[in-house]
Amino acid sequence: MTQASVLAIILAAGKGTRMKSALPKVLHRLAGAPMLAHVLRSVAAAGIGRACVVVGPDMDKVGAAARAIDPKLDVFVQPEQLGTADALKAARAAFEGSDGAVLVLYGDTPLLRTETLKAVLGELEAGADVVVIGFEAEDPTGYGRLLFDDHGQLAGIREEKDASPAERALTLCNSGILAFRASKTLGRLLSKIGNDNAKGEFYLTDAVALARNEGLHARVVLSNAEEVLGVNSRAELATAEALMQRRLRAAVMANGATLVAPDTVFLSHDTEVGRDVLIEPNVVIGPGVTIDNGVTIRAFCHIEAAKIGPGATVGPFARLRPGAALAKDAHVGNFVEIKQAEIAEGAKVNHLTYIGDASVGARANVGAGTITCNYDGFAKHRTEIGAGAFIGSNSSLVAPVKIGDGAYIGSGSVITKDVPADALALTRTPQEEKAGWAAKVRARRARDKSK
Numbered sequence: 001m002t003q004a005s006v007l008a009i010i011l012a013a014g015k016g017t018r019m020k021s022a023l024p025k026v027l028h029r030l031a032g033a034p035m036l037a038h039v040l041r042s043v044a045a046a047g048i049g050r051a052c053v054v055v056g057p058d059m060d061k062v063g064a065a066a067r068a069i070d071p072k073l074d075v076f077v078q079p080e081q082l083g084t085a086d087a088l089k090a091a092r093a094a095f096e097g098s099d100g101a102v103l104v105l106y107g108d109t110p111l112l113r114t115e116t117l118k119a120v121l122g123e124l125e126a127g128a129d130v131v132v133i134g135f136e137a138e139d140p141t142g143y144g145r146l147l148f149d150d151h152g153q154l155a156g157i158r159e160e161k162d163a164s165p166a167e168r169a170l171t172l173c174n175s176g177i178l179a180f181r182a183s184k185t186l187g188r189l190l191s192k193i194g195n196d197n198a199k200g201e202f203y204l205t206d207a208v209a210l211a212r213n214e215g216l217h218a219r220v221v222l223s224n225a226e227e228v229l230g231v232n233s234r235a236e237l238a239t240a241e242a243l244m245q246r247r248l249r250a251a252v253m254a255n256g257a258t259l260v261a262p263d264t265v266f267l268s269h270d271t272e273v274g275r276d277v278l279i280e281p282n283v284v285i286g287p288g289v290t291i292d293n294g295v296t297i298r299a300f301c302h303i304e305a306a307k308i309g310p311g312a313t314v315g316p317f318a319r320l321r322p323g324a325a326l327a328k329d330a331h332v333g334n335f336v337e338i339k340q341a342e343i344a345e346g347a348k349v350n351h352l353t354y355i356g357d358a359s360v361g362a363r364a365n366v367g368a369g370t371i372t373c374n375y376d377g378f379a380k381h382r383t384e385i386g387a388g389a390f391i392g393s394n395s396s397l398v399a400p401v402k403i404g405d406g407a408y409i410g411s412g413s414v415i416t417k418d419v420p421a422d423a424l425a426l427t428r429t430p431q432e433e434k435a436g437w438a439a440k441v442r443a444r445r446a447r448d449k450s451k
């Protein structure tokens with residue numbers, strides 16, 4: 001059996017009523033990616049070659065999201081939610097023709113680790129016909145219980161509603177994740193599964209006892225309770241997010257970054273962080289962010305879809321929006337917003353500034369309060385600031401506009417025309433002085449008051 005020949009079937013047809021959401025449950029996000037994407041990613045990371053998803057009617061969005069992640073993915077519709085075995089029947093076309101292994105996963109179980117999936121595949125390779133991922137539950141309520149025979153072999157799974165008091169006292173539970181070495185076995189077992197049970201549903205879990213009756217071998221792979229956490233409510237979504245964040249932070253620290261207060265730093269599933277990076281407290285990093293070696297992110301920054309080059313400094317209180325690209329040793333300081341703009345090597349944008357749809361040349365200095373006026377109410381336009389340019393504080397650069405290399409913009413200017421290299425541009429009205437004016441006014445006011 002090669003991992004590439006394994007088919008993963010992800011069940012996601014359940015309505016997810018408890019989420020109380022217009023969005024299908026598996027599209028709710030964890031660390032910036034839909035739950036379904038996390039499941040598909042661990043499947044791919046385990047080397048599993050093929051995956052398909054079972055959705056309910058009116059869940060076109062789930063199908064579309066699945067295909068956006070993997071265009072080769074088949075999406076099957078289960079017309080009515082008659083149970084987990086019925087859901088697999090809806091995907092029959094995916095495994096009927098071949099006889100490879102089939103792994104059944106849930107779309108709402110996003111924390112499953114690749115290592116655990118590999119252990120399941122290992123058991124199949126070692127000769128098990130059916131493998132179940134089990135876990136020791138602190139509170140087993142709601143879960144199927146794993147039943148063992150006198151020889152300690154897995155004999156079946158009993159759903160909570162059908163369990164005797166003695167069975168309910170058991171704490172080793174079914175995670176819901178099952179695997180079958182041969183899809184022909186799965187097909188045969190599925191046709192034997194009935195719905196004569198407390199819920200009147202076709203339980204996939206019945207496949208274990210049926211397999212045993214055929215003399216087949218069923219095995220358990222144990223996982224920790226965390227990684228098989230099922231998300232059914234917003235509260236469980238928050239629990240899963242916290243667990244996922246803990247993993248992401250640990251990975252970043254293991255890779256050589258310092259998080260001063262890890263619990264206050266929020267990462268995304270795809271955040272890349274280099275070595276000797278320092279991240280101060282209260283930083284939120286959205287999807288698509290790359291942070292190179294030696295970067296310092298000071299407190300209270302919000303960063304999305306941005307690239308931060310080696311040695312750069314960001315914040316405190318900076319916002320990097322999509323398309324922000326900071327080169328080596330660039331500085332972006334407090335209350336600065338950067339969007340769709342390249343800040344070249346060593347350039348400084350240190351205070352109270354908006355740079356959007358722009359490029360800032362190497363070692364340029366952008367003064368406090370500078371605004372690139374990139375939007376005219378209809379379209380966005382670019383601002384180009386040359387290498388070594390100096391933009392005086394409180395300047396407005398009305399795009400499209402180019403400031404040449406080494407040019408100098410006087411403070412408070414509104415620049416609407418291109419400025420040649422090394423020139424000085426000034427647009428403010430000349431200063432006027434009235435000698436003694438203030439003293440005269442003060443004296444008059446003092447006289448009026450004393451009357």
Ligand code: UD1
Pocket residue numbers: 011012013014015054078080081082083084086087106107108142143144145157159173174175176202203204205230
């Ligand atoms: C299931 C298991 C139970 C296990 C628990 C772990 C069965 C019969 N029971 O119970 O042993 O302890 O998961 O969380 O399998 N789904 C469909 N179509 C359906 C029904 C379900 O696609 O007709 C999907 C759901 O979207 C969900 C998954 O299957 O992703 C599990 O369904 P759910 O109804 O939540 O099963 P449980 O009762 O929790």
Ligand code: CA
Pocket residue numbers: 230232
């Ligand atoms: Ca469930």
